[in-house]
Amino acid sequence: MIPLAVPDLTGNEKKYLNDCIDTTYVSSVGTYVNRLEEMVGEATGSRLAVCTSSGTTGLHAALTAVGVGHGDLVILPTFTFIASANAIRHCGAKPWLFDIDPSTWCIDVSQVERSLQEECTVSIDLNGKKTVTHSATGQRVAAIMPVYTLGNLPDMSKLHELAGQYGLPLIADAACAIGANYWDEAANESKRLGRLADLSVFSFNGNKTITCGGGGAVVGANERQLAHVKHLTTTARVWPDYDFDEVGFNYRMTNIQAAVGVAQMERLDRFVGRKREIRKWYKDSLSSYSDSAGVSLFPDTRGCSCWFSGIVLGKGQGFKQAKDVCERLKERGIEAKPFWKPVHLQAPYADCPVAKKEGGTSTDVADGLWDRIVTLPCSTNITDGELEAVSDAVREILLGQSRG
Secondary structure, X not given: OEOOOOOOOOOOHHHHHHHHHHHOOOOOOOHHHHHHHHHHHHHHOOOOEEEEOEHHHHHHHHHHHOOOOOOOEEEEEOOOOHHHHHHHHHOOOEXXXXXXXXXXXXXXXXXXXXXXXXXXXXXEOOOOOEEEEEOOOOEEEEEEOOEOHHHOOOOHHXXXXXXXXXXXXXEEEOOXXXXXXXXXXXXXXXXXXXXXXXXXXXXXXXXXXXXXXOEEEEEXXXXXXXXXXXXXXXXXXXXXXXXXXXXXXXOEOOHHHHHHHHHHHOOHHHHHHHHHHHHHHHHHHHHHHOOOOOOEEOOOOOOOOOOOEEEEOOEOEOHHHHHHHHHHHHHOOEOOEOOOOOHHHOHHHOOOOEOXXXXXXXXXXXXXXXXXXXXXXOOOOOOHHHHHHHHHHHHHHHHHHHHO
16 A cells, blocks of 8 residues: 555654653653754744644644633634634634635735725724724634645735734744745745744644654744743743643653654755655646546645645545545555645534635635545655656546546
């Protein structure tokens, strides 16, 4: 079976894990945690990084650090893995759900701008602090949380502008985007992720480009908030005694996880380079079938880290057809899967507000996209021969569909 996405553990992972065992530093104290934080910070252009037990706990801590709390709303694209919404709910808040841009699959920034203007009121206290209130629910809008879908980025320059205009923290769910860069059209330059938002959160889950088996990391432009994240994730303990100054979390990464992460980060450039080669392979081998089979490929914005690659079935197709393609690929020894179901269609979030939109239903792009997606094998250690086998099988299946 050609797997969908498995880690390449052929570097120093075993050596560093043995070092943890030999030194007995297997828990949350150890040199590898510090080394991984340094490596992630350097790779992303952030002066600091805070390693966490998962990407979700990193998001929860980041949102808590910027003041998101009970009864608040957080601006979030509906097309995301449910962990993004879960982190918001763990704060006692709700996601305010937005559609996506079809060219990036990231949050529709124009919809965010329009909704802040037309669906909210802004008050300013005597100290100049702004409070944004969602008019329909009376809830405070506490943050903007874009998601870097597949390693693509939305218009972060505009989101940064909106965040400043409305006094809102900008927290980026960068779970799958390590190794990506942001191309700033206005400045005509590439920027690293670590300073694009107040705080940005990566995941190191098993299917990510860089894995620790689990875990995550928080980076950002605001060092005070990063220090607060560090404090929160280490139980809010005030050293050296057992004193605690707020409700904290035990969200620390273990030294064992970090040891794997350090070995992975040593090959970050090679892994991201291979992900981009895989995306190009599928584009070159399958794009000619866009007319005959009615398929399209994943978006590939400048600087994308290309976490996952795959195809989008033609309009008129749906989840049944996507599952059928996956089953037919499985029969040929190839693992493929559908992708995220939007948050507004998930039972725990059925009561969340959805932003309005002019000229269509409020989530028409996400609604018309999600059930046609098929992700294809994209492990960093996949061989060219395996890629060729996948492409051949996809062409055979799609051509059969186009004729039938």
